[in-house]
Amino acid sequence: MPPSENENAAGRPGLATRLFYGWADRPILQVIVVVVMSTIALIGYIQPSLILDWVTPPVSQTEPAAETHRRSQPKPKNVSRQASRVKPFQVAGGECVLVARSDGFFTEAGLTAMRHVTEQLQALPQVSSVLWLDDIPDFNVFGLSGTLLPSSHASPRQMQTARDEVLRNPLAVGQLISSDGKTLLLHLQLDWFFVTDDAAATTEIREQAERAAAQIAGADIDVQLTGPVPLHLMTVENHVVNSRQYQLLGYSIMLLSALFLFRGFAAVLLVAVAPAMGVFWTMGVLHFFDLQDNPFNDIIVPILISLVGLTDAVHLMVEIRSQRAAGLSVRDATRRGLARVGLACLLTSLTTAIGFFSLSFAHHEIVQDFGWCCVLGVAMTLISVLTVIPLGCRSPLGRRLHVGIGNSLIDGQLKRIDPLIAWVLRHDRAVAAAAIISTTILAIIALNLQPDEKRYSGLSESAEAAQALRHLDQSLGGLEFGFVSVNWSEQADDGELLQVLNDVDETLRQEPLIGHPLGLHQLIAALPGDGDAAERMTLLELLPPPLKRAFYQPEGRFASVQFRVQDLGIAAYGDVFSRIESRLGGVMQQHPNFSLSLEGDAPWRWRNVYRIVTDLATSLGTASIVIWLVLTLVYRSIRIGLISIVPNLFPLAATGAMLMLSGQHLELVTVCVFTICIGIAVDDTIHFLTRYQEERRIGGDHEDVIRRAFTGVGSALLMTTIVLVAGMLTAVFADARDARLFGIMGCLTLTTALFADLVLLPALLSRFSGAGATDNRRNTARV
Incomplete structure (x- = not known):
């Protein structure tokens, strides 16, 4: 041997x-x-716990705030302690997002079905609120009164006129409805006390919407559920x-x-x-x-x-x-x-x-x-x-x-x-x-x-939430949001602020992968009247506080412009974000009293x-x-x-x-x-x-x-x-x-x-x- x-x-x-x-x-x-x-x-x-309790005594733990949630929000600088108690109006941010698709939303059957869907969803105990087009008031010289959508029994001409107005409204197009008018979003907030299982936050909501839409004759509406909770x-x-x-x-x-x-x-x-x-x-x-x-x-x-x-x-x-x-x-x-x-x-x-x-x-x-x-x-x-x-x-x-x-x-x-x-x-x-x-x-x-890095690369592509996410990428520019934060010194005036916001908007719109920028400047532009930037800023008082504070906090000298980001991966957005930051630098050179920064979860992932x-x-x-x-x-x-x-x-x-x-x-x-x-x-x-x-x-x-x-x-x-x-x-x-x-x-x-x-x-x-x-x-x- x-x-x-x-x-x-x-x-x-x-x-x-x-x-x-x-x-x-x-x-x-x-x-x-x-x-x-x-x-x-x-x-x-x-x-x-039989071993853990014996090895180490129990200690109280406090749950830290989610880092991704902190990164996904714009951060004002120098915020005053006397910040307004007004809750900002939001056109996004639902824990669940119902994606409805149809060629006939602006018809009697289509509007009746969508309103019935909303009522039935709000009737669910686990749904605390539903935000959709009917919750966005119309613009006029007296402020915001009425709603964007007409009566369900309106004439075809009135329906077409309403459709055109909706697709011109900055709070609607690209936010709650696609540019072609064939995709609607309903943002749902949940009451977690009644969410007893996973189905309560996913299949029960979608099935309730399907049943409600099917009860209206002539309505051909497909629904899918996505959003942070269903995706998680x-x-x-x-x-x-x-x-x-x-x-x-x-x-x-x-x-x-x-x-x-x-x-x-x-x-x-x-x-x-x-x-x-x-x-x-x-x-x-x-x-x-x-x-x-x-x-x-x-x-x-x-x-x-x-x-x-x-x-x-x-x-x-x-x-x-x-x-x-x-x-x-x-x-x-x-x-x-x-x-x-x-x-x-x-x-x-x-x-x-x-x-x-x-x-x-x-x-x-x-x-x-x-x-x-x-x-x-x-x-x-x-x-x-x-x-x-x-x-x-x-x-x-x-x-x-x-x-x-x-x-x-x-x-x-x-x-x-x-x-x-x-x-x-x-x-x-x-x-x-x-x-x-x-x-x-x-x-x-x-x-x-x-x-x-992609946020949802590990998802099953055949799953409902993933399919709805991909559809949002194509129709509305993505589910995720990024922000351009704007801060200014005491020497800046309101007219210059509006000019800066317009420059930021132009910078973002030059990039095809950036979806539907939205900020204070667009809300002011939607109001009637003419004049230069300083004169247009006087119309700011026509906006109600909830809507104004969504993008503008004067006590902190802070404003923001939000935009949508597709789930294409950071590699696809690397050059995009680089060009945006370079152009924002040029804007700051022209307006030295202003500081601009690219924020949000997607830009954070790009930098890191x-x-x-x-x-x-x-x-x-x-x-x-x-x-x-x-x-x-x-x-x-x-x-x-x-x-x-x-x-x-x-x-x-x-x-x-x-x-x-x-x-x-x-x-x-x-x-x-x-x-x-x-x-x-x-x-x-x-x-x-x-x-x-x-x-x-x-x-x-x-x-x-x-x-x-x-x-x-x-x-x-x-x-x-x-x-x-x-x-x-x-x-x-x-x-x-x-x-x-x-x-x-x-x-x-x-x-x-x-x-x-x-x-x-x-x-x-x-x-x-x-x-x-x-x-x-x-x-x-x-x-």
Whole structure:
């Protein structure tokens, strides 16, 4: 029997080997670990307070205000303490937005139906108020009196006249009705005391509107519900549904693939149970930290740690089966397999955890939590793999572990790859040069990725709220609002203010992606009368206080102009916001007594989206350096550490270049996937290098050493890649764009990582490891 990879010069097992031998020989301790971890996880699922209350005393907490809500509102400067108690009139801001579409709103049937819909919605206990066109008064010289809409029984001529007036009214067009008059918005505020379940804020409202519209003969009106509340609830529901559906589908495909590849039920069962147990422990423990509802944690974390765990489980099981087929007893095969693969599993978990730990330094809280959860999951999965598989091998299942070995699809086809390895080793200089050059070129392309962020990119495109959102993007310019805040000094007069507001309006209207600017200047322009700006500002007194204070607060010398923003992503608005800020700077130069600023959630994301790039660079840069140091120390070779850079970087560079060439951007989901990629890529490299170092200790020609290393781990590498790609393919067919992107990037990374480890890494080892020359010198010295 060849010596162990950790034996010393005297032939005694090394420290790592003795530790793994000791762990393999203690099944009782393994049972205790499984029972304790499972019990803790069960408590986390059922009632985590049993442990939390015992560990930490309860403390009072106050709920902070939502940061996104603060960013989405214009902020006046120098606001007086004697601010008016008048509530500003708002033409938007509903918690739920009912989107009604019809070609005949300005008909008797259309107006009757919409008024009936409004009455029926207000009759719902969970709806506190409804704002729509009928709530906007008309303009006249006496102020605001009457309403925009005519009587439902008005003549066709009166209907057409009313339609024209509505589409000229700045409070209506682009705010509550589309420019073509075919889309109406109803903004609903909820009474949360009566919202007892999700349906009360979504389907019950939409169904009530549908029933009301259907009761009016001749009215052909389609309604959909969107807005902040439905979109949030849909996001939560998608996570719950997807976390169950795609996990179940993915695990099923991975199980079937493993069964097909291993051709042995006992081996497949143990390989599947080990990572599944790690997922169970991780998701249970997350409840103690209240992190289970993170949008990445409930879907990506279980799949991710199952992938990492499955990789180590397959490598460990392949080695144990090989030892079992060689004639060793179950006990000796388990000890031998754990000693030979355990260190590699420990290293893969360590390096993967390093990659995820780097996410904890990100600026985005979701990314931070995701990184910590992955670190916890990787640790839990390592414990599960090193515990469940040895324990399972001691069970009756261990007697049939070797059944099917040599008959699997991979075992039968692995020898056919030998000519490829031989060709690579014969042309190691050319292959190594190609590896370095291609990795460099792909990395340069990937570095040109532009940052982007969409608020609702993770939504299911077939869902009602998402479809209504996309319709609002096209018909009214979007659901989200941005603002231009205007502040002025005491030296400015009202006439100059109106000129500045008109300049701001002109600046915004020059951009096609900016929808329907609205401010005080438009309200004044809608009033009758002529004159210059100073004279027009005298008409300000005709506006009632609620409407005037919507865009103008004289005591704080503050005004604002709002505009709509589509959910196209910050990348689409980057140049738009840059041009707007540049033009606003020109306005301030012409009017030095005024200060203009672009505000709102969308501009805030535009200014801070560079942090995504910073997070990625910091994460991958730090993780890559630390991983290189770990591999250099473990393998005690700077040369091996440098060689490992190319196969580890190649999958990331290839995936990033694919995103760049396909017109994608660097988003939150891609940042997380890149970090996942480095963990997966390093895992296969570590298993190959560990076997390579072991074969070098055994001795022989350097090319034979590389071939033996390939034979030893090639089967496991191919198995894990096929199984993992099959599992991640389920996300490619998801309805949500983020899930599809995650699946595509994951599959591409896995396949390129396999190519790098089976083709590029052998050539780099053959060319740059220096082992061949060293072996030749040793053989000469011995002679």
